[in-house]
Amino acid sequence: MIIFNTTYHVDDELEASFIAWLKENYIPMALRREELSEPQLCRVMTTGEEDGSSLSLQFHVQDTEALSLWYKEMGFELKEIKNILTVTQKEKNNYLNEKIQIIEGKIQDLEKQIKFIRYIEQYGIIPIPINEKEKNITYKEYIKKITS
Numbered sequence: 001m002i003i004f005n006t007t008y009h010v011d012d013e014l015e016a017s018f019i020a021w022l023k024e025n026y027i028p029m030a031l032r033r034e035e036l037s038e039p040q041l042c043r044v045m046t047t048g049e050e051d052g053s054s055l056s057l058q059f060h061v062q063d064t065e066a067l068s069l070w071y072k073e074m075g076f077e078l079k080e081i082k083n084i085l086t087v088t089q090k091e092k093n094n095y096l097n098e099k100i101q102i103i104e105g106k107i108q109d110l111e112k113q114i115k116f117i118r119y120i121e122q123y124g125i126i127p128i129p130i131n132e133k134e135k136n137i138t139y140k141e142y143i144k145k146i147t148s
Contacts, residue, residue, distance in 0.1 A: 004036065004059045004067055007044060011052045022057060025081070035070035036061055112147040119147075 010018045019041070027039045036059040044054035061067045084092055120126070126142060137145075 002061055002063065002067070004061045006057050008055045008057070009050070009052055010055060015053050015055075019055070021085075022055075027057075029081075030059065030070075030074065033070055033074055035066040115147045116143055 008018070022041060027041075030036050031039065038060040040058045042056045042058070044056050046054055061070070084095060087095070
């Protein structure tokens with residue numbers, strides 16, 4: 001078992017909202033997969049004259065392989081969230097609009113898959129095209145015809 005630690009330095013005026021964001025958003029998202037467990041948020045005591053607060057967020061993880069897997073699956077998504085918090089409102093809106101378009105495209109693809117699955121449930125497996133009209137049509141084209 002190892003501890004995965006991330007230390008943050010936060011301006012005093014942002015501390016409360018940052019801690020709320022960690023607790024309400026970041027930690028639940030980080031825990032969606034099973035690699036990380038037992039989150040612990042701590043204040044780091046420093047002996048400097050720096051403004052702001054240092055906070056340490058720690059998770060237990062089985063080994064470095066599990067941590068690498070978590071980073072591969074989740075880390076990028078969390079980095080995106082961090083980046084969104086640091087850009088201008090215009091950049092944030094542009095970025096989120098791009099993400100919305102990507103998600104809408106995925107929804108359309110899923111709706112086509114659902115339509116195809118329902119067709120199969122209702123009529124069974126698609127037959128091999130045998131009549132003259134369908135001889136030169138591929139399964140992919142036939143499926144597209146059904147789901148359009």
